[in-house]
Structure formats: structure tokens, C-alpha cells
Amino acid sequence: MEKSRIIIALDYPNEEQALRFIRQLDPAQCRLKVGKELFTRAGPSLVKRLAAQGFSIFLDLKFHDIPHTVARACLAAADLGVWMLNLHALGGLSMMKAAQEALANNPSRPQLIAVTILTSMNQGGLRQIGLAGTPEENVLQLALLTQEAGLDGIVCSGQEAPALRQALGKEFLLVTPGIRPAGAAPEDQQRVLTPREALTKGANYLVIGRPITAAPDPMVALKAIEAEISNV
Numbered sequence: 466m467e468k469s470r471i472i473i474a475l476d477y478p479n480e481e482q483a484l485r486f487i488r489q490l491d492p493a494q495c496r497l498k499v500g501k502e503l504f505t506r507a508g509p510s511l512v513k514r515l516a517a518q519g520f521s522i523f524l525d526l527k528f529h530d531i532p533h534t535v536a537r538a539c540l541a542a543a544d545l546g547v548w549m550l551n552l553h554a555l556g557g558l559s560m561m562k563a564a565q566e567a568l569a570n571n572p573s574r575p576q577l578i579a580v581t582i583l584t585s586m587n588q589g590g591l592r593q594i595g596l597a598g599t600p601e602e603n604v605l606q607l608a609l610l611t612q613e614a615g616l617d618g619i620v621c622s623g624q625e626a627p628a629l630r631q632a633l634g635k636e637f638l639l640v641t642p643g644i645r646p647a648g649a650a651p652e653d654q655q656r657v658l659t660p661r662e663a664l665t666k667g668a669n670y671l672v673i674g675r676p677i678t679a680a681p682d683p684m685v686a687l688k689a690i691e692a693e694i695s696n697v
């Protein structure tokens with residue numbers, strides 16, 4: 466069975482709640498994202514444990530620091546046996562190159578991707594931090610920089626995927642959060658698409674948190690999303 470294009474964001478406040486949910490999952494069925502909240506609570510041991518159970522783990526710590534620090538942090542993340550990890554493209558070309566070079570000869574080299582413009586940002590938010598242009602223009606510029614640094618892909622909204630796919634080619638990974646099934650509340654997300662729309666527009670992976678984890682029955686919500694994308 467081909468591994469799922471769904472990456473479930475385990476944004477739980479503690480290990481116990483995360484494990485209660487994970488016990489219902491099969492590693493062939495989905496990938497798991499461990500982000501800042503759960504990692505800060507449960508630490509590297511949970512990441513190692515889930516990877517040892519056969520889950521593909523996306524460690525989402527969005528590194529953004531000087532090149533030396535980020536390169537060393539990426540090596541530490543790779544040692545946990547994760548499948549994917551990320552940093553912020555806004556950290557710049559030299560930071561991304563340092564991370565890429567640090568991992569280049571790593572025997573268990575994870576997929577290294579860069580967050581472009583957070584899906585919680587809209588044009589007004591970009592203005593506030595001094596960035597001109599539309600979200601799509603900024604995402605494209607950061608994506609081209611990420612590709613120049615030799616990374617495997619980016620995090621973006623599915624809304625930008627068609628233009629990115631055209632500019633970056635078939636192999637470059639487009640990982641898309643901001644996924645909301647039709648009719649679901651966007652909450653703090655600004656650039657949203659449905660699971661089906663994001664894949665149709667060229668996304669490789671869907672990062673989905675609350676639409677699954679905060680659903681009355683998360684497994685029912687997951688199955689509904691699987692059904693929605695089964696023929697895309």
C-alpha cells in the first residue's frame with residue numbers, strides 16, 4: 466500500500482492524549498507531524514518511539530537561526546529517525562545551505578523542507594512585517610531560494626501550488642497545511658483549501674490537524690478525508 470499523503474498534526478497538549486489517538490492508527494495509513502507544543506511537552510523520546518513503531522514522522526520545529534545553529538539542530542533531528550523536518554526559508558540562503566550540507570552525508574537523511582509564508586498570514590499580515598507583494602509572490606521567491614539551496618521542498622498553501630509546480634518542476638515537494646474540509650471553520654488559517662482542491666492543484670502532502678484531531682470522532686473525520694481524496 467502506498468503511504469498516505471495525509472500528515473496528521475499531533476497538536477496535543479500531552480503525550481497521553483497523543484498516544485490515545487495514535488493507538489487507533491496504522492503506520493501505513495498516515496504520517497504524523499510532531500510540532501512545537503507536543504515536542505516541548507514530550508520531547509525526543511516520543512519522536513523516537515513513534516519512528517520505531519514504523520510511523521513516518523515530520524518533525525515540525527521550523528528552525529530559524531544562524532546557519533551554524535540550524536545545521537547542528539538539523540543533525541540532532543536526523544538522529545531521532547524522522548522522515549521529514551523543516552526550517553524557515555526566511556532564515557536565508559546561507560542558513561538553508563548550511564542545513565542542507567550538514568545533512569548531505571547523513572545515512573538516514575530526512576526530507577528537508579522550508580516553510581515559506583505561514584498559511585496563517587494574509588496580505589495584511591505581510592505588510593505589518595514589511596513585506597511587499599502578494600502572499601503568492603513572496604512564497605514563489607522563497608521557494609526559488611529554497612530550491613537554490615538544494616532542499617527537497619517547501620511548506621506553502623495549496624492556493625499557491627499551481628504556480629509553484631510550474632516554476633519548480635515535478636520533483637519538488639509541496640507540503641500544504643491550511644487544509645479545511647468544505648464548510649469547516651478556518652480558525653487561525655488564512656490561506657485554506659479543501660483536501661481535494663490542494664491535491665488537484667499539485668500538493669504532494671496535506672498537513673491536517675484540528676479537522677481530524679478536534680473532530681467528535683477523529684477516525685471518522687480521517688476516513689471522510691481519505692474518501693474525499695481517494696480518486697485524486
Ligand SMILES: O=C(O)c1cc(=O)[nH]c(=O)n1[C@@H]1O[C@H](COP(=O)(O)O)[C@@H](O)[C@H]1O
Nearest residue numbers: 474500525583584620642643672673674675
Ligand atoms: O510547518 C507547518 O506544518 C505549518 C506551516 C504553515 O504555514 N502553516 C501551518 O498551519 N503549519 C502547521 O500545520 C498544522 C495545521 O493545523 P490545523 O490548522 O489544525 O489543521 C499546525 O500544526 C501548524 O503548525
